Amino acid sequence: xxxxxxxxxxxxxxxxxATADQNAARSRRSGDGSEAASLEQSRRxxxxxxxxxxxxxxxxxxxxxxxxxxxxxxxxxxxLNIDKFTSRFSENEAGLTETYWPLYAxxxxxxxxxxxxxxxxxxSRATQMMKVSVHILTTYLAVVSVLCFxxxxxxxGIAFAIGAALQFLYVLAVIDRLPFTMLVLQxxxxxxxxLPEVMRVAYLFMVVVLLWMALWSFGAAGVVASSxxxxxxxxxxxxxxxxxxxxxxxxxxxxxxxxxxxxFLVLFHGGREAASIPDDSLMKSLQYALTTSFGSxxxxxxxxxxxxxxxxxxxxxxxKIGNNECLLCCVDFLFHLVETLxxxxxxxxxxxxxxxxxxxxxxxxxxxxxxxxxxxxxxxAYDCSGAVLLMGTVFGGLITGTCSGxxxxxxxQDRVMMIGSTSMLMGMVLVGLAMVVVESAVTSIYIxxxxxxxxxxxxxxxxxxxxxxxxxQRLQHRSARAREVLTRYRLxxxxxx
Numbered sequence: 044x045x046x047x048x049x050x051x052x053x054x055x056x057x058x059x060x061a062t063a064d065q066n067a068a069r070s071r072r073s074g075d076g077s078e079a080a081s082l083e084q085s086r087r088x089x090x091x092x093x094x095x096x097x098x099x100x101x102x103x104x105x106x107x108x109x110x111x112x113x114x115x116x117x118x119x120x121x122x123l124n125i126d127k128f129t130s131r132f133s134e135n136e137a138g139l140t141e142t143y144w145p146l147y148a149x150x151x152x153x154x155x156x157x158x159x160x161x162x163x164x165x166x167s168r169a170t171q172m173m174k175v176s177v178h179i180l181t182t183y184l185a186v187v188s189v190l191c192f193x194x195x196x197x198x199x200g201i202a203f204a205i206g207a208a209l210q211f212l213y214v215l216a217v218i219d220r221l222p223f224t225m226l227v228l229q230x231x232x233x234x235x236x237x238l239p240e241v242m243r244v245a246y247l248f249m250v251v252v253l254l255w256m257a258l259w260s261f262g263a264a265g266v267v268a269s270s271x272x273x274x275x276x277x278x279x280x281x282x283x284x285x286x287x288x289x290x291x292x293x294x295x296x297x298x299x300x301x302x303x304x305x306x307f308l309v310l311f312h313g314g315r316e317a318a319s320i321p322d323d324s325l326m327k328s329l330q331y332a333l334t335t336s337f338g339s340x341x342x343x344x345x346x347x348x349x350x351x352x353x354x355x356x357x358x359x360x361x362x363k364i365g366n367n368e369c370l371l372c373c374v375d376f377l378f379h380l381v382e383t384l385x386x387x388x389x390x391x392x393x394x395x396x397x398x399x400x401x402x403x404x405x406x407x408x409x410x411x412x413x414x415x416x417x418x419x420x421x422x423x424a425y426d427c428s429g430a431v432l433l434m435g436t437v438f439g440g441l442i443t444g445t446c447s448g449x450x451x452x453x454x455x456q457d458r459v460m461m462i463g464s465t466s467m468l469m470g471m472v473l474v475g476l477a478m479v480v481v482e483s484a485v486t487s488i489y490i491x492x493x494x495x496x497x498x499x500x501x502x503x504x505x506x507x508x509x510x511x512x513x514x515x516q517r518l519q520h521r522s523a524r525a526r527e528v529l530t531r532y533r534l535x536x537x538x539x540x
Contacts, residue, residue, distance in 0.1 A: 109262025443470025
């Protein structure tokens, strides 16, 4: 069911007719845009500097707090005499940081192995791995839910059961889109596999994440070992987890900007071997991502992931509601609210940041307006590649959390969920760094197709024809749906009269 869709032999002619009127205008705009992009590359300005500062201050402050909390119980209890400030919250027997730190080390090791395995198998087994992630995630969530109920963790059992149900319903809602999604992912994998330098960037950033996680897990282990009551420890771990999520998202999106810049260059210049590609293009992308564009990355990383996930869920359910007018009205309200947010927070902004060096909100708005003006938004909405990659990320995190949680179960059953949930987040960040390489290629392909379809046609003619035919079908589907709604509205109006 998830194999690539077959297209008729006349798809090339059909697709060229469907997009001929748009190609000339977009080609002219692309030519003008390329000149503007080259000028902006040479005179980039700093954007969203405030968020750059907030992120750096947050890292320094939290790093200091993590170090203090971990060191306070490293090799001796209350080394820094912090317990006098928390004595009224003491409810548990205190332990030592080094007692729990190895469990987080195991989580880091498992997450790293999963992330590196994904990158190493990207060229040969990526499609199979993504299919497994889609199909097995529901089952794995259900199994974890049962284990939580068996261990007496009712809240977590219910949470994972709800997650399994939502995952199952979402896959049912979008199952007809998966063949096209897998086609796009296969082409994205093909693109990044031919760019070994971006793979090395992903490995480098994974090492950077591991270094930060060493400090983060040191502080988290100190919190788990403290004598503070469960409520206080959970609040501290939630704060640290939000920080780790933001930090991980910033590093992932930094890789996103670097890879997007390289993929855009390759598509624009007609191939990796083109003599017109500058020799220092990778270093330039890295430089811009870590300096002038870093504030925009920090800003976007705060909100983009949550809005994207909410949009995927609402789109999936909206397509399967049917004729339930009341429910459709409620979902449509949420849908339009999220669509408004997507104009200012979307992952395609990172391609604009990489190529043009704009601020995040302007990049997001320009990317969305480009999609809507060319009709490519219908294709982007139909594609589920981001959701499929997220499933792989969650699956990797669940495996990591399960490994550490099972280890903790045999030693400290009262602290299993603290260790397991935080270890799961560590695994998701590490696996997400591998997944973002492919996602960056997907976003760049869509931006290039919207800017100038001939860029995709020059790279892969068959893929261009398939994109164009699918776009035509989606636009026809939307037009038919709009006519159906209009007809129903007129009939209702006549009935009331």
